[in-house]
Amino acid sequence: MSLRSIASGLRSLFRKEQITQELDEELNGFLEMAAEEKIKEGMSHKEALRTVRLERGTLEITKEAVRSATWESFAETCWQDIRFGLRTLRKSPAFTAVALLTLALGIGANTAIFTLIHAVMLKALPVPNPSQLYRLGDNNNCCVMVGTQNDGSFVLYSYSLYEYLHDHTPEFAELAAFKSSLADLSVRRPGDSTAEPYKGEFVSGNYFNLFAIRASVGRLLAPRDDSSNAPRVAVMSYRTWQQRFLLDPSVVGSTMNVDGVSYTITGVAPPRFYGDTLRSDPPDFWLPLSAEPEKWLLHNVDVEWLYVLGRLKPGFAPEPVQAQLTVELQQWLSSHREVIPQRDWKDIPRQHIRLTPGARGVEQMQTDYALGLRLLVTLSALLLLIACANIANLLLARGSANRSQTAVRLALGAPRSRLIRQMLTESVLLALAGGAAGLYLAYAGTHAVLRLAFRGAHYIPIDARPSAPVLGFAIGLSLATGIVFGIAPAWMASLSDPIDALRGAGRSTGDRSSVVQKSLIIVQVAFSIVLLIGAGLVTQSLRNLEDQNFGFVTDGRLMVSIINPGLAGYTEDQLGALYQRLEEVLPQIPGVLNASLSTYSPLEGSNWNERVYIDGKPPDYSGTAPSWLRVGPHYFETIGTRLLQGRTIDERDTPAAQHVAVVNETFARKFFPNENAIGQHFGMEDVGHSGDYKIVGIVEDAKYQDTRGPAYATFFLPLLQAPPGEQLRGWAAAIQLHVAGKPENLEPAVRKAIAEIDPNLAVLKVLSFGEQVARNFNQERLIARLTDLFGVLALILACVGLYGVTAYAVARRTNEIGVRMALGADRRNVLGLVLRAALAQLGLGLAIGIPAALAGGRVLVNQLYGVKSYDPMIIGFAAAVLAACAVLAASVPARRATRVDPIVALRYE
């Protein structure tokens, strides 16, 4: 379309009167001139005009043809259709409200889920050219390993191996390494009375060069900062600078006390940068690897603890680089055979490196949430289908109700295409309005979903605001819904034969569209029962998980995490005094019944395991090594784990006393299957240590890490007992309190007491034990709540659909019902007549849906805990709820049918 045509089209739109008048005059002139010619040939005036009209076309038709040939007339009819559509929608508010609500729910749920998927699964790191980034490794194994890696695919690297790869792979513009887990930092600004907990990440000096980002203020880390004799520097995240330091410019260049060491803040990272991994509570500070306080990590050639991410130079394909990396790995391993325990040497040739796309960094959340998100996509798609079926049903019912109107229009000469276009405009309007409402719902919904999914997180670097792709998705979805589910009803309505419709309006008892409507209801019922059964299964599974016997008591327990005393400047010989002070002070807080210390507490996310050597038995390398932790006096009483045999660890177990251990049932069963574990000896490190600890007690099993499987074999050591001449490994960083009343209420008193003991001893978090356990089920809870929500929505939609179709059938059959009643049918017969139809649809829907749910349940079965995928109670309950709601929905119009007055009904039309 040319510019001139647009301009003249617009002109004619605005000067419509004048243009029409001119065309009128010109055409009149044309026809009159033609008529004059005829009159000259001897015709009468009237005859001449008639002949001209026949030969040249009438004035009106010509005008219409000329006018409709322009684009602006197309736009004009669209505008007319829109206004007409809005008017008809306004005239039937009940229909409009139900349709809008249905669409808003369907589109809203899908948009919310898509927002999450876009943010979590699709969005790249906010850095330039993220597609050039590649990760060395294909899994998310954490955190510290020794020797060969599972299945031979390397993902954790020692510093020495990283340096080797860095120096020998010139295909990478930059190859950076960072610690695979975040560190808890205790940060104190000069002048502050207490240290505050922050998250820190130790990264190689070229980390920011890898991402090719620039500082918001100051400068980022440089390779020269990452050496043991360089001055200590750190980079702050923008969000931390903004929220904790209020964008104070004096922060840059200032020094802060981090874990007892003075650091200079060199700069602030760019605003949206959250590091290498999308996760809740990303790093507040980035520190050079050389500053990592646990020096043994950095200097031990055999300790694998770093993730490596590289940026390929433009023009290099990943495959050859991957092959080369594996060659380099093999070279390095062959010259460092001592890092692999001899029993694993046979596995060395299998060790390799897989290069995986790193545009999204380390795909931790992507992997963790993949399954849950996939399930949610399926659920929301089901919900959308149900919503669409509802819309199609409503439109069909309307199409049939408007049949006589359509017939009149057809009879008056309206082309079918024009009728369809008009009806389509209406459904697209409806869908777009529904989409807009859905977008709003999605925004609110995404917030709620994020809160559910990351319970306990202070900050999630995910934006709930709909981005351009999300907006596009919602609008596209609305349009597709409107068009697909508007075309069929429009087409059907336009097929109605004018004569039929005009002759027998409202008198038929069944027709094509009612078959379609009933099938749609059956489909809806089937989908709904699938969703309801799914909701029942995952909800029951969550309840089983939360209510299981964990082997400890959560009521009235408060869990406090403090910074590792080593990071707050304590040395090994100062620990005893610190522990003693804590054990004295904490029980004196009013409301505290009991207090204890340990290296970590159950289900807080920590688990240490290590091989043990049993005195008098050959070393056993099979299976998972047992878990271990150090606990202080009263530990088991405080968390409510029962002692089964012997004694617990108490005040007697000082470093000087005999070294003892308490083990759990599984440990005792595993290592001493047919003998009493009490009195036996074992140790760690190697066979020479097998006499180190004497087992003095057995406690019941408790779950510390995995909530679904059985408890791990676990042994508990006193806080300060280490083999003679060896460093004490495992410093207490967890405090358990058994309290009277609501645990959360004690938080201020506990924080105050700890700050009084030592302000550098930063409190990382204070949680009730119940909350600490609950956070292990974030994903299960998210899925259960959303499935419940979707199940209820599906139930409502299916009932609305059933109500609509039944009500519509009753309205159409008023006449027939009147005749039946006149012929002697009583109310019960009529009620039965209407309800039977609705129940048939319900029954068919259940007959299709329940087997489908059983099949779907098999997919879910791995996700379920303590529930079978074919739990008859849940299936029965879901079916009963659906049936009850459906009968209720159908009985409203059915009762209306019984109140039909035969006289009125027969007189009707």
Add this chain to the structure above:
Amino acid sequence: MYSPLGCQEEELFMADKPSDLVQGTLDMLILKTLALEPMHGYGIAVRIEQMSKGVFRVNAGSLFMAFQRLQRDGLIRSEWKATENSRRAKYYALTEQGRKRLNSETREWGRQVAAIARILEAS
């Protein structure tokens, strides 16, 4: 929407009476007619019918759609004037652009007709 040379209105011609115009040729004929002198709508219709010796009959709908199209493409312009019978009528005249278009289309038409003729006479 329409294509520049108008292909979709064959049904608007009074089919079969005298004869259908070859698709897309009406615009060219109008331009040719106006190349002689500015003319009003009826005059153009009559001129085309006369020049074709009654082979073509042009109806008002297609004629006026063509005027609208040509005017929007800037090939003709219009003004109201009095006719010889002192009636007010809209006169159309060729623009410079229209003259160029007529020349190029005439050439193209000649080429095509010659080619078609060669094909038809080949056997």
